[in-house]
Amino acid sequence: MISTNPLMIYSTLSRRKEVFKPVHEGRVGMYVCGVTVYDYCHIGHGRTFVAFDVIRRWLEARGYQVTFVRNVTDVDDKIIRRAAERGISTLELTREFTAAMQQDMASLGCLPPTYEPHATDFIPQMLNLIRTLQDKGLAYVGSDGDVDFAVRRFPGYGKLSGKSLDDLQAGARIGIGQGKRDPLDFVLWKKAKPGEPHWTSPWGEGRPGWHIECSAMSCHYLGKTFDIHGGGPDLIFPHHENEIAQSEGANGVRFANYWMHSGPLRVRAADGTEQKMSKSLHNFWTIRDALSETDGKFGAGNGAEVLRFFLLRTHYRSPISFNTGLIVDAHKALTRLYEALDGAKGDGLPLDWEEKHAAAFARAMDDDFNTPVAIAQLFDLATEVNRSKDPALVRQLKGLGGVLNILQRDPAAFLKGAVKGLDEEEINRLIKERSDCKKSRNFARADEIRAQCLAQGIVLLDTPQGTTWRRS
Structure with a gap:
C-alpha cells in the first residue's frame, strides 16, 4: 500500500484543507478547464496543466480510477476575430490550435485526458440546461x-x-446596447450576429456563452455532482462562480466537492514590477518558444523535462516567478539527480513504499500534493546513491521520479546535453585521439584534448569501461 495517510486537499470553496472523500469509492471524477484555442499555449497554461497532471498521477498512484476531463473552447469572440483576421474558418483555426495545444501538453509530459470534449459538440446539452434554468x-x-x-x-x-453582491454591484455597469435586467447578470446564449457561427435554439439563431459549456460537459461525463473541479487562478471569478450558479441552479445539488486552483505564473515587467503572464498583457512566452530556447541551452529533448521540473519545484497553489535564471538553476538541480543515476544499477525493480524516503514522499503528496517537499526526498536519495550506489536506492530514486514523470530519460543522454561548437561525432573523434595519445604516452596532447573539450563545455569522464562525456 502506498499510504495510509488521509489525502488532504485545499479547496478554494472552503478555504481550508479537507480530507478527500470521493463521491464513488475507488473512483475520482476530475474536470479541469482547458484553453480557448485561438493561439499557442503559453507557460502559464503549462503551469496549470502540469500541476493537474501531477495531481491526477498521484491519485492514480494511490489506486484511484481517475476520469480526467479537460475541455476545448472552440467558439468564442477571440476565435471569431482571429479567424477573420487570417481569412480562414473558425473550424480551421480551432483544429490548428487544438492540435498545437495537445502537442505542447504532451511535450511537457502531461497524460492525455480521458475525455477532451469540444464545446461545439455539446450544443444540445447546453440548450437543455438553459431551458431548465428558464423554467x-x-x-x-x-x-x-x-x-x-x-x-x-x-x-x-x-x-x-x-x-x-454589494461589492459586485459597485463595480458593475450595463453597457450601451445590452439587454440585461441587472448589470450582474451574465449571458447563457448569445443572439447571432451576421457572419458568426450559429446554431438553432428555442430563442433563435445564436451561440453559447462561455460559462455554460463547462456546466454541460462536466455533467455529461461526470454527473451532476463530482469530485474535483480545477483550473487557473483567473477562472475563480467569474467563470467558476458562474458555473456553480448555473449547475446548482439547474440541478439543485452540489456541483463539485473540491475546487482546486493553481497559482499564477508571474513575469517581471519593464518597470520592475511582477505581472501575471497572460495574452491580454502581451507578456507571455509560448510553450513552443520556451522548449526551443531550453533545448538549445540544455540539449535536444532535455528542455521539456527541465521546464516540468522547474514548475514542480513550487507548490501548485503558490505564485511562480518566471525568469531564465531560475530555469538554469532548475537544470543544474535536475542534473544532480541524473548524475546520481548515471551508471547505477537498479532499473526494473518495484518501488518500496515502506522505505523511509518513499514514505516521506507519500506524506508530502498526501498533504495537498506538496511537490517541493516530495522533491526534497529525491535529493536526499541522490546523496545516498552517490555514496553507496545501492541498487535498491537507485530504484527508489528513479521510481519516485517516475511518479512525477521526471528522471525517466537515459542519464547519459541527459547529461550530454547541448553541445556548443562540437558535434557528437567530433567529440567521439577527440576521445579516440586522446585514448591513442595515452597509449603512446603522449600525455601532453591528451591533457590538451581534455582542456579543449572542457573549454567548450564538455567534461570527459574516464571509467573502467572507457571514456564518456557530458555537458559541464
Whole structure:
C-alpha cells in the first residue's frame, strides 16, 4: 500500500484543507478547464496543466480510477476575430490550435485526458440546461435577444470567490446596447450576429456563452455532482462562480466537492514590477518558444523535462516567478539527480513504499500534493546513491521520479546535453585521439584534448569501461 495517510486537499470553496472523500469509492471524477484555442499555449497554461497532471498521477498512484476531463473552447469572440483576421474558418483555426495545444501538453509530459470534449459538440446539452434554468425562473430573454442568467435569484452567489453582491454591484455597469435586467447578470446564449457561427435554439439563431459549456460537459461525463473541479487562478471569478450558479441552479445539488486552483505564473515587467503572464498583457512566452530556447541551452529533448521540473519545484497553489535564471538553476538541480543515476544499477525493480524516503514522499503528496517537499526526498536519495550506489536506492530514486514523470530519460543522454561548437561525432573523434595519445604516452596532447573539450563545455569522464562525456 502506498499510504495510509488521509489525502488532504485545499479547496478554494472552503478555504481550508479537507480530507478527500470521493463521491464513488475507488473512483475520482476530475474536470479541469482547458484553453480557448485561438493561439499557442503559453507557460502559464503549462503551469496549470502540469500541476493537474501531477495531481491526477498521484491519485492514480494511490489506486484511484481517475476520469480526467479537460475541455476545448472552440467558439468564442477571440476565435471569431482571429479567424477573420487570417481569412480562414473558425473550424480551421480551432483544429490548428487544438492540435498545437495537445502537442505542447504532451511535450511537457502531461497524460492525455480521458475525455477532451469540444464545446461545439455539446450544443444540445447546453440548450437543455438553459431551458431548465428558464423554467426555474433563473434565466430570461433580454431586450437584445440574448438569454441571461439572473444572478440575484441564485442564493449564495459569490461563495467561491468571496465576492458579495454589494461589492459586485459597485463595480458593475450595463453597457450601451445590452439587454440585461441587472448589470450582474451574465449571458447563457448569445443572439447571432451576421457572419458568426450559429446554431438553432428555442430563442433563435445564436451561440453559447462561455460559462455554460463547462456546466454541460462536466455533467455529461461526470454527473451532476463530482469530485474535483480545477483550473487557473483567473477562472475563480467569474467563470467558476458562474458555473456553480448555473449547475446548482439547474440541478439543485452540489456541483463539485473540491475546487482546486493553481497559482499564477508571474513575469517581471519593464518597470520592475511582477505581472501575471497572460495574452491580454502581451507578456507571455509560448510553450513552443520556451522548449526551443531550453533545448538549445540544455540539449535536444532535455528542455521539456527541465521546464516540468522547474514548475514542480513550487507548490501548485503558490505564485511562480518566471525568469531564465531560475530555469538554469532548475537544470543544474535536475542534473544532480541524473548524475546520481548515471551508471547505477537498479532499473526494473518495484518501488518500496515502506522505505523511509518513499514514505516521506507519500506524506508530502498526501498533504495537498506538496511537490517541493516530495522533491526534497529525491535529493536526499541522490546523496545516498552517490555514496553507496545501492541498487535498491537507485530504484527508489528513479521510481519516485517516475511518479512525477521526471528522471525517466537515459542519464547519459541527459547529461550530454547541448553541445556548443562540437558535434557528437567530433567529440567521439577527440576521445579516440586522446585514448591513442595515452597509449603512446603522449600525455601532453591528451591533457590538451581534455582542456579543449572542457573549454567548450564538455567534461570527459574516464571509467573502467572507457571514456564518456557530458555537458559541464
